[in-house]
Amino acid sequence: MSSLENELIRVVSKPTGIPAPENFQLEKQVVPELEAGQLLIRNEWLSVDPAMRGWLADANNYASVRVGDVMRSLCVGTVIKSTTDAFMEGDRVMGWFGWQHYAAIKPAAVVQKITxxxxPASLYLGVLGLNGVTAATALDKLGAPKAGETVAVSTAAGGVGSCVGQLAKALGCRTIGLTGSPEKLRTCLEEFNYDHVINYKTDDIDAALKTQCPDGIDVYFDNTAGAISDAVMQHLAIGARVIVCGTASIPSWDPPPVGPRVNRILLTRRARMQGFILFDHKDTYPTYVKQLEDLIRAGKMNYREDVTEGLHTAPGAIGELYRGDNLGKRLIRL
Amino acid sequence: MSSLENELIRVVSKPTGIPAPENFQLEKQVVPELEAGQLLIRNEWLSVDPAMRGWLADANNYASVRVGDVMRSLCVGTVIKSTTDAFMEGDRVMGWFGWQHYAAIKPAAVVQKITxxxxPASLYLGVLGLNGVTAATALDKLGAPKAGETVAVSTAAGGVGSCVGQLAKALGCRTIGLTGSPEKLRTCLEEFNYDHVINYKTDDIDAALKTQCPDGIDVYFDNTAGAISDAVMQHLAIGARVIVCGTASIPSWDPPPVGPRVNRILLTRRARMQGFILFDHKDTYPTYVKQLEDLIRAGKMNYREDVTEGLHTAPGAIGELYRGDNLGKRLIRL
Incomplete structure (x- = not known):
């Protein structure tokens, strides 16, 4: 094994806002010998997620990444050497293997074995991975939408948002998608089955929601937190549930940006606004993967992948996500 | 009956911010003959509540009061004439009888018969009325505090806040009260059993919370929504529940004032922020009245009343509430 050469992406500085290429460095290294109890994984797919910005920020994050670490990432790979009975050579696994070609890990780093x-195995990083399971778990546990209710999604064409829209639609909800380009609008309607779509860059969001949601929005699944949400919040129905899943439109939280206070809306609409992090819901992860697998097999869950080739495309990938360049789950194939 | 003279407070204009005396007018009128099915009530106690500002505002309120109406208010009075079997002359009742001496009402306006x-009957407008039942219902249903958790209350000495603090204490929680004068601080400690108190006008709230809540705040019962809340929100524990019960520190919501965005706090702490209006919880009203009666009888629920004499003191009373002049439930005795 010691002749294998690894390539990896190391964090060399903390970003002040959105992580940029200069916060990372590509390094070559010999793959180390395995310690007892470890597995050696050959990565095939690396994930790029909006949450990475939070992991890299200094302040109180639930999954901090430090300067000097290999960049934290979910990956799909194959076990090529095992010193434990838990996994065998040839097993396909998804887990925390990092932005690198080879990872020597403990079994606890595996999120799931792919059976x-x-x-396609890459789906376990997207629609059947963090994105899909985030969508399914948060929508079910925090949003609890009922048939006939109106569900709005603020990053409607994104990895999480596109799942939310289709899950809500499968439950019999009316779905409203907000997204930022004509191409994404078309994809939302044609592939992700939204009932209505709004271009937040060119449409009058307030006027559009007034027309499309005359009875208000029952569930708002939010990944943005800025001006888009300010407009949507004005249209909450009585008893609405707002799922705070991401804050993609806020470039920096230090100092905290100001916006319209939400207290009076929450009070008069008796609405609930709640933060969601998937790591709190590990116990139900397999349940929601199964729900999503079944929807894909039934043709009720379409997905898009946006793939770049090679580890060298990783350092710029988080910034591209925040610019909204991608259409579907952002992946890197090795 | 037609010889009885009524005095009443009529709404003559909409306030732009906090209701002021010029928005009301005292009128004299002959008490009308009862229609079939009505009761005639002689009011003994009138309530003054922060929620009245919302009822009088133009926008989308859940209990709007229009120009020309007798001011909406909960009252305690005695049935002096009944044309229905539901109530007898001499019955003590609490209900929506308005700021006036006599009210001809339908039985549906009665919230409860006082048995x-x-x-004291006046308690059914305070600690055993809207205030106490709001505190008990919201704390239980939205806050769900567990023994050992830390509960912070932003209007700690007020009609609702003082009940919240004592209810949480009775459940075995640590209670932190925020209030605005040395006299109120003393009352919070001596009468309302708070474990710690903070003077939001003179103390450094952030530093005080850092010292007093090193593990964060599990339940924040908020009646203020402004700078006090901005400071408290920074100290939410993982899984915290924020009860949005009032917005007393915001003089006007038109246009909506700006403040620090809360999304990132809710996300990283997986916290929940939820609006509460008692009218949604009529079915459980008697349950919480009984809980509070039992706590009073057990000596675990102290209360203060702040009483003025005469109907002419009503028009200025809402403004006095918002200036924080009162210490305990604000009542008018007729």
Missing amino acids: ATDL | ATDL
Whole structure:
């Protein structure tokens, strides 16, 4: 094994806002010998997620990454050497293997073994991974939408948002998608089955919501937190549930940006606004993966992947996400 | 009956911010003959509540009061004439009788018949009325505090806040009260059993919370919504519940004032922020009245009343509430 050469992306500085290429460095290294109890993984797919900005920020994050660490990431790979009975050579696994070609890890870093052979393995980083399971868990546990209710999604074409829209639609909800380009609008309607779409860059959001949601919004799944949300919040129905899943439109929280206070809306609409982090819901992860696998097999869950080739595309990938360049789950194939 | 003279307070204009005396007018009128199914009530106690500002505001309120109406208010009075079997002359009742001496009402305007004879009737407008039941219902249903948790209350000495603090204490929580004068601080400690108090006008709230709540705040019962809340929100524990019960420190919501965005706090702390209006919880009203009656009888629920004499003191009373002049439930005795 010691002749294998690893390439990895190391964090070399903390970003002040959105992580940029200069916060990372590509390094070459010999793959170390395995310690007892470790597995050696050959990565095939690396994930790029909006949450990475939070992991890299200094302040109180639930999954901090420090300067000097290999960049934290979910990956799909194959076990090529095992010193434990838990996994065998040849097992396909998804887990915390980092932005690198080879990872020597403990079994606890594996999130799940991939047993389905009828679905592409890369899906376990997107629609069947963090994105899909975030969408399914948060929508079900925090949003609890009922058939006939109106569900609005603020990053409607994104990795999480596109799942939310289709999950809500499968439950019999009316779905309203907010997104930022004509191409994304079209994808939302044609592939992700939204009932209505709004271009937040060119439409009058307030007027559009007045027309499309005359009875208000029952569930608002929010990944943005800025001006888009300010407009949507004005249209909450009585008893609405707002899922705070991301804050993509806020470039920096230090100092905290100001915006319209939400207290009076929450009070008069008896609405609930709640933060969601998937790591709190590990116990139900397999349940929601299964729900999503079944929806994909039934043709009720479409997805898009946006793939770049090679580890060298990783350092710029988080910034591209925040610029909204991608259409679907952002992945890196090795 | 037609010889009885009524005095009433009519709403003559909409306030732009906090209701002021010029928005009201005292009128004299002959008490009308009862229609079939009505009751005639002689009011003894009138309530003054912060919620009245919302009722009088133009925008989308859940209980709007229009120009020309007798000012909406909960009152305690005695049935002096009944044309229905539901109530008898002499019954003590609490309900929506308005700021006036006599009210001809339908039985549906009665919130409850007062049957306890060992407790003062005025309590059914305060600690056993809207305030106490708001505190008990919201704390239980939205806050769900567990023994050992830390509960912070932003209007700690007020009608609702003083009940919240004592209810939380009775459940075995640590209670932190925020209030605005040395006299109120003393009352909070001596009468309302808070474990710690903070003077939001003179103390450094952030530093005080850092010292007094090193593990964060599990339940924040908020009646203020402004700078006090901005400071408290920074100290939420993981899984915190924020009860949005009032917005007393915001003089006007038109246009909506700006403040620090809360999304990132809610996200990283997986916290929940939820609006509460008692009218949604009519079915459980008697349950919480009984809980509070029992706590009073057990000596675990102290209260203060702040009483002025005569209907002419009503028009200025809402403004006095918002200036924080009162110490305890604001009442008018007729």
